[in-house]
Amino acid sequence: MPQLNSGGGDDLGANDEMISFKDEGEQDEKIQENAFTEGDLADLKSSLVNESEINQNSNAAVVRRGQQDEQRVYAEKHREHLDEGPKHQDGGMYKAPSYSGYPFLMLPDPYLPNGPVSPSANKVSVVQQPHGMHPLTSLLPYSNEHFNPSPPHLPTDMSQKPGVHRHQSQDLASFYPLPPGGVGQIPPSMSWQSQPVYPLSSCGFRQPYSSSLPSSSSYSRFSHSLMLGPSGMHPTGIPHPAIVPPSGKQEHDQFDRNMYAKPHSEPKREREPKKPVIKKPLNAFMLYMKEMRAKVIAECTLKESAAINQILGRRWHALTREEQAKYYELARKERQLHMQLYPSWSARDNYGKRKRRKRDKQQDSTTDNSLDCS
DNA sequence: CAACCTTTGAAGGGT
DNA sequence: ACCCTTCAAAGGTTG
Secondary structure, three states: OOOHHHHHHHHHOOOHHHHHHHHOOEHHHHHHHHHOOOHHHHHHHHHHHHHHHHHHHHHHHHHHHHHHHHHHHHHHHHHHOOOOHHHHOOOOOOOOOOOOHHHHOOOHHHHOOOOOOOOEEEEHOOOOOOOOOOHHHHHOOOOOOOOOOOOOOOOHHHOOOOOOOOOHHHHHHHHHOOOHHHHHOOOOHHOOOOOOOOOHHHHHHHHHHHHHHHHHHHHOOOOHHHHOOOOOOOOOOOOOOEEEOOOEEEEEEEHEEEEEEEOOOOOOOOOOOOOOOOOOOOOOHHHHHHHHHHHHHHHHHOHHHHHHHHHHHHHHHOOHHHHHHHHHHHHHHHHHHHHEEEEOOOHHHHHHOOOOOOOOOOOOOOOOOOOOOO
């Protein structure tokens, strides 16, 4: 549905965000939607709004800053989509998908671990982490603080931006380690050992409840699960989140701690790591789900993902543009990052890896009300 | 134990 | 340009 302007192509769906908001008379819808879980939403929203406000302010600054440069480019391409301008003027986010700093170009603050209070960071923090986890940790993917910097020759621009601050390059690496070979070979030093960006364990969400994340996890989307490591996994040895062992679901922690660590360290495992699977970057909604799932679970005491996802789907629609925009932007960044790291990767690569046949999902679209917990 | 369920969005291929 | 399919997360459920 989003292929509104199909063009999206070249730049990672710049339009995505607009699309979702588009038509649908969301205004009304939102209002109605709110009804279903007022409590939850109110809560949710309040948290979002508060922070978002902050974000907006700071964000504006950032945008302003960054926009001068790259936005220029970006804007040019997507101006059409943004024509709604007026509305978003202060919304912040929408002023041109200010990609103000995309990783390699200008690592946006969000990606900077110690970065000064980065506005963008706030942006992300929009969603409060119920469990003390910094939102960024969950939203910002591909990052690893420990990730080793030995600056690999990054694909595309990375290397060409000498001007980039040093930590940037490091962070860079941390976001998305080098792709193995075409997509892949991760130099030993580069292995995702430190942190995943993509989920590692299925229990990810549950564990977070009980602990606070080490600061180091701050950038990984899955940091919680990672850090805690379902099994106290050591940070090192964790492959890049986007990369998953072919056979297994990344969720199983068995997952390869060795996969990448192995190359240079423990030779014990015989299992040869066939080539790792690089997963698709998460879209806005997926990012939202990841972040909010725990909250919903806590609030609703639900466990089934299917049910939770339904709730999240509704909540997603209930979000304001700005709120959603945050996720769209994050998703876009992820996509860009992913693209830079795995230039040759195609979504098609993973086709057939999962034998799913959605078969008839069409049928009863019973509009249950069971969506709101409580 | 793999696939299903459930959501939205992105991407790719086909027409 | 539009439509359809697949995958992304996730964890309980089902066959």
